[in-house]
Amino acid sequence: MTADQWTRRSLLRGGAAVATAVPLLGQAQAAPAGPAPARQEGAPMNAVSFTVNGREVHLQLDPRTTLLDALREHLHLTGTKKGCDHGQCGACTVMVEGRRINSCLTLAVMHDGESVTTVEGLGTPEKLHPMQRAFITHDGYQCGYCTPGQICSAVAVLEEIEAGIPSHATEDLDHVAFSDAEVRERMSGNICRCAAYPNIIAAIRECAGEKQA
DSSP: OGGGOOHHHHHHHHHHHHHHHHHHHHHHSSSSOOOOOOOOOOOEEEEEEETTTTEEEEEEEEEBBBBBHHIISSOOTTTSSOOSSSSSSOOTTTEEEEEEEEOOOOOOOGTTTTHHHHETTOOOSSOOOOHHHHHHHOOSSSSSSSSSHHHHHHHHHHHHHHTTTTTTTTTTTTTTOHHHHHHHHHTTSOOOTTTOOOHHHHHHHHHHHHHHH
């Protein structure tokens, strides 16, 4: 058929024929399916033992498990919150061997044999820790999501000041004393998106006064 003999009907018929043939051509050129790749085995489990809130626990964990996930998913201590999961908000703060850390940034296997304290280990509804009671008295929370991390961090802050550990706000390295500036600097890693910071400072101030009395 010459160019002069092309009609609208013949052009549509030719296009339909090509559209039908293309999938068949693609199937003909497709490589035959090979055997399915062998399923990779998961990472070997590691035995991890540590003391959590005064109780010795023994776990079998994937070595990639964070301390945060070990606490929440394996021990069901959900007071410790997963906020950013990048160590930027402080909601996951716990105390390990008396020092506060972001539990989302450390692996559980790194703390084998160590002592871990979460917000559940500080007090109970029947017998609150003084810091928990002070947070309630001064409304140091709104939504409450960051509160467990705030409280754990606040408890550790007072212990740091009492131990004479300086911060960037410390004016006299030989005499570390309690002040609002010290507290603000030391608590700066714990974010409260509800902005209850003045109340949090007031709660910590009250608790510090009780410790000094």
